[in-house]
Amino acid sequence: MHHTDSLRAAYLGKRVRCQEELLPLLEARLTPSRTDRGQARAIVATAFACFDAGTATWLEGNGQGDILDLYDQGLAAVRG
Numbered sequence: 001m002h003h004t005d006s007l008r009a010a011y012l013g014k015r016v017r018c019q020e021e022l023l024p025l026l027e028a029r030l031t032p033s034r035t036d037r038g039q040a041r042a043i044v045a046t047a048f049a050c051f052d053a054g055t056a057t058w059l060e061g062n063g064q065g066d067i068l069d070l071y072d073q074g075l076a077a078v079r080g
Contacts, residue, residue, distance in 0.1 A: 019044045050074030 019041075027040045035043075054070035 015048055019048060046078055047075075050078060 022044050023037070023040055026044055027035070027037065030040055030043075050071055051074075053074045054067055057070050058065065058067045
């Protein structure tokens with residue numbers, strides 16, 4: 001999928017739709033903290049980006065290691 005343009009485009013389209021569907025759910029949970037829509041969108045996009053980075057790293061390593069650990073490492077890098 002990551003090396004076939006048409007499959008990658010379809011995946012990215014689905015990912016964007018999924019992010020948009022998750023946005024209202026996250027906004028509802030963040031309402032008391034006064035997080036605005038742009039911030040909520042950034043949180044969702046960051047989670048997906050870390051998942052993509054973890055998946056790409058896992059694939060490059062021929063499936064070695066735990067993909068969830070790679071995701072967690074990506075989140076840790078973003079948190080700094």
